[in-house]
Amino acid sequence: MNSVEIKLVEKMPKLNNPIFIEGLPGVGNVGRIAAGYLVEQLKATKYADLLSSHFYPFVLLHQSSAVHVLKNEFYYWKAKKKGQRDMIILIGDSQSIDPIGHYEIVDAILDFLEKQNVKDIITIAGLSVGKLDKEPKVIGTVSEPEVIKQYSKYNIDFEAGSKIGTIVGAAGLFLGLGRYRGMKGLCLLGETAGLPEIPDPKSAEAVLNVLVKILNIDIDMSKLKEKIKEMDNFMKKINKYQDKALKELLAQEIEKGERPKDDELRYIG
Amino acid sequence: MNSVEIKLVEKMPKLNNPIFIEGLPGVGNVGRIAAGYLVEQLKATKYADLLSSHFYPFVLLHQSSAVHVLKNEFYYWKAKKKGQRDMIILIGDSQSIDPIGHYEIVDAILDFLEKQNVKDIITIAGLSVGKLDKEPKVIGTVSEPEVIKQYSKYNIDFEAGSKIGTIVGAAGLFLGLGRYRGMKGLCLLGETAGLPEIPDPKSAEAVLNVLVKILNIDIDMSKLKEKIKEMDNFMKKINKYQDKALKELLAQEIEKGERPKDDELRYIG
Amino acid sequence: MNSVEIKLVEKMPKLNNPIFIEGLPGVGNVGRIAAGYLVEQLKATKYADLLSSHFYPFVLLHQSSAVHVLKNEFYYWKAKKKGQRDMIILIGDSQSIDPIGHYEIVDAILDFLEKQNVKDIITIAGLSVGKLDKEPKVIGTVSEPEVIKQYSKYNIDFEAGSKIGTIVGAAGLFLGLGRYRGMKGLCLLGETAGLPEIPDPKSAEAVLNVLVKILNIDIDMSKLKEKIKEMDNFMKKINKYQDKALKELLAQEIEKGERPKDDELRYIG
């Protein structure tokens, strides 16, 4: 197995100068919520799954008793009117569980996007700012300074450089690595109080409000909270059973002595 | 070395639409016991070994003083009468010791199975349910909802979706990844009290009772406990000496200072 | 993605028997400071970036709000007068974060250098000597004993063999692995008190004083402290925000239970 595999589930769409939108799990799940809601509201079409040995080696169970292997999913949407652009939207269950995997997954996706002539990238993430008294702002970072101009008329705070040190994971690497392929990138960071267990719909909404203007689309924002609840139920179920399953397996292995602790094994010559 | 190597030890068998049965070590060793007993009772023929750098880097010693490298083993069995199917059965000593290896091993096996035209997969595992007052039930999960119909007439509880969150390791990944190759998968999970150090023959028997009906075969169940004891002796011996060997080597390396702790090394630039 | 990628950002320069100078982050940042100052004072031209999945999977933010992916950078400089040599200088943000990566990165660079006919290597690092009462000395180690003669007329202490046990990371591996390609290597180690959080300009200056003589160049040493302060501000900003970002993300993942601890996962079969 290649460490990253992109499997077409539909015929490769013919897209015209598509823009790539990415929203994967992370701080406040801002990216996942915003991109997932976009997919739903636009009724975008799924055309590819990404599997990776850098995801956890288990499957989740759907209510139907069918298994769900961890994956990222590619959707496309075709522009309906002038001033809109074709889109490729990436959402997913997981990011890499190890450092190397982040690079390998992002790079494999960039290969895939390059074949589809993607020149513009927008990634979405949350930015934890501790307590949040006011409405969440949307902070912007870019692949290179010139890109700021392109997005200057939207309500984006481009003072990120004095406020943020790093962006961890895919949202940042798409910009950093995409640049070497001539792709212009924008990362939209929704401020969030960052209580980690709580997906932040307000922050996702703030990002979506900026995003719909950039994309020149019209989506019904009224169902956002409801949809978040739906997604959230699935995630909570997973978390609960997963923790349980892991602990039991763990207990077993350790008590049985069947496998030495990994820490120990490292010293063995 | 490829991280997974499948070595034929016999000529590749010519099988007719074979079904794949997998039982590797795990919770209560339900899968390993059930699949191992099937191999024995059917007098199935071994034809390939799977080696992997994702197994522990040691060899076990047989009573004969010959070494035993950790491996998984492929057996085949040819249908004897109408209503039966040719089978490929996988049993083994170990699953991957790191997350990436689970994907790589399962994927390499799926490549191997695809060449043999496998379209159906049955994996076996234990499901830890804490205290178990009643007879163990057999819970079923599937690669996609339609597969349930195919197995609905057997005594399988298909309410897994509301009871289980995840299946860790090969038993789940075969279904999740096999689906992308058009393989229809069923995972049989035998309920077990999950006292980890104790292989659970009752749970394995419950799974076998379902399995023989699916496979339309007749096997003598009376020797199950005896066989489990045999397998168990080998495993216990291994565990005991292995722990001892590891501790000694560990002690040596640490005291000698010959190798820094791995944790420490990570920070070194 | 290959685990190491060298991306030309300018046409490959035509160099005449170039000498390779390496200075990456490490003890007292002696190597990074010295090589970085050399690049600045010589107005060397950047021609390639090295990216690697063995660097941390995040991007840093510049003051301009543009992202900065972790990288190493290749510069070249052409000899201006007789007695000077063309140079390739390597500086960078990071070394590998895992043991395997050190070998892979150094080897990929040696491939790149071999194509450019590099026969001589000088690496720069700091050598922590605890308290330092006197002026820092410059200690030299070599790829093979014969190389000492070549550098014997400079103010280098070649009694390293009785003082130092190991050189960790790129500075040492370039010599050890370069030797198999017929490259003659010198590693200049500047003594430093080794207070880790403080870049040591005095040690870097001591190394530079030796280096300019070897390279037969003339550079203005008066701006060294100022330049160090500049570099240092960027690094400090990074460190501060990075720590913060990491802690928040960490807290989130753990509380959410979205991902089991990696230590735990290792035992799961």
Add this chain to the structure above:
Amino acid sequence: MNSVEIKLVEKMPKLNNPIFIEGLPGVGNVGRIAAGYLVEQLKATKYADLLSSHFYPFVLLHQSSAVHVLKNEFYYWKAKKKGQRDMIILIGDSQSIDPIGHYEIVDAILDFLEKQNVKDIITIAGLSVGKLDKEPKVIGTVSEPEVIKQYSKYNIDFEAGSKIGTIVGAAGLFLGLGRYRGMKGLCLLGETAGLPEIPDPKSAEAVLNVLVKILNIDIDMSKLKEKIKEMDNFMKKINKYQDKALKELLAQEIEKGERPKDDELRYIG
């Protein structure tokens, strides 16, 4: 870089049905001492170095101030009289520091040996038996039961199966993996008290006494202790400086906060 590289330093020797002898660092350093002494006494010729990214990423310093990259070394020796066999002897500084590397290194060596028509393998290791009142015995394990006959006339205890559970690392894997290439393997384990920091010359001598009979050679055993002391001085120096260097680098990285703890990074998505 391939994770394992074998570099010829001499022309490939033409050997007649050579037997392979392996002795790498491990319990009591029995293997390294015995094989190293054999190389010295036979004046065997070095012809290849093995480098690997699975060794620690540092170089050691020789007294001459030249660096020493961690490696394994291949020597050959040609039979001088009838009843003797050509030999390939492997000694080295290190075994793999991670589980995967053990498999990759052993497999790369087996590829190399297969090209040289090696059919017989003897590996040497120490076996820690706690307190040792009597002379150390030499325990034998084999790649398959039939091999015992071949070595039955030597003073080897072949009751290993009831005494030992596992052999960790190269000494065992050569037998386990070599078998799939039709190589017949013997592992000689010298009993040792297993005080880890002390190389055990008595155990090495016991193994050598068996080995010289198998190989039908005559070597002067009187210099064994002296030679061990020599080897040991080099190793002790390494250990001392290495620990020191690692600690300092560690301290630096952690205090600087330049790199988050690896444990922490793993949770970041």
